[in-house]
Amino acid sequence: MKYALQTAGPFVWGMLAVAALVFWLMPSAWLLRGWVSHLVKARPAYGAALWSVVFALVLWAMLAVTAMIVLHGQAASSGWPFAAIAFVLSCLALAFSVRIHLPGPDGVRLSWSRALPVSAATCVVLWAQAGLCVYLLGRYYL
Numbered sequence: 001m002k003y004a005l006q007t008a009g010p011f012v013w014g015m016l017a018v019a020a021l022v023f024w025l026m027p028s029a030w031l032l033r034g035w036v037s038h039l040v041k042a043r044p045a046y047g048a049a050l051w052s053v054v055f056a057l058v059l060w061a062m063l064a065v066t067a068m069i070v071l072h073g074q075a076a077s078s079g080w081p082f083a084a085i086a087f088v089l090s091c092l093a094l095a096f097s098v099r100i101h102l103p104g105p106d107g108v109r110l111s112w113s114r115a116l117p118v119s120a121a122t123c124v125v126l127w128a129q130a131g132l133c134v135y136l137l138g139r140y141y142l
Contacts (some may be wrong), residue, residue: 007022013086019068025057026050027128027129028122028126029050029052030049030052031122032053032119032122036102039109039114039117040114040118048102049101057093062091066088067082068082072110087127090123091119094119097119098110
C-alpha cells in the first residue's frame with residue numbers, strides 16, 4: 001500500500017482531490033435540492049443540484065480572484081470586508097448556477113427572485129462547511 005501511494009502519479013492525486021471535493025459538496029447539494037423543491041415546487045435531479053454547486057464553486061473562485069485584483073491595496077481587500085464581498089459573490093455565483101442548471105416547475109429557468117433565496121441559504125451551509133474544515137485542519141494538522 002505504501003508503494004502504491006508513493007508511486008501514484010499526479011492524475012491519481014488529482015482524481016482523489018476531485019472525489020474529496022465532490023464528497024465535501026454532497027450535503028450542500030442535497031440541501032439545495034430540498035430547498036428548491038420546497039420553495040419553487042420543482043423536483044430537480046440530485047446530479048443537477050450537485051453539478052450546480054460545483055459550477056458555482058468554480059465561478060465563485062474566478063469572481064473572488066477578480067475581486068482581489070480589483071481591490072488590491074484598498075481597505076476592503078482583506079479581513080471582514082473582503083469576507084462579506086466573497087460571501088455576496090458566492091451567493092450570486094450559486095444563484096446564477098441555479099438559474100442555469102435547475103429548471104422551475106414549468107421547465108423554464110428560475111427567476112432571480114426565486115434563485116437568490118435558495119442560493120443564500122445554501123451559501124450559508126457552504127461557508128459553515130468551509131469554516132469547519134479550516135478549523136479542523138488548523139487544529140489537527142497545523
